Amino acid sequence: VNDTQNCTLQFPIVADPDLNISKQFDMIHPNESETAAVRSVFIIDPNKKIRL
Secondary structure, eight states, X not given: OHHHHSOOOSSOOOOOTTXXXXXXXXXXXXXXXXXXXXXXXXXXXXXXXXXX
């Protein structure tokens, strides 16, 4: 992000090129192509628990 947007993020982001995470959290829309992920945000608390 910093290279293209000149902005430093203060949180980690995840790339999922093999769709493991997307499939695990049902982020692939059933009526779309297999690679069309539904845009989602998951908040992970300090105890590493996912919060919506």
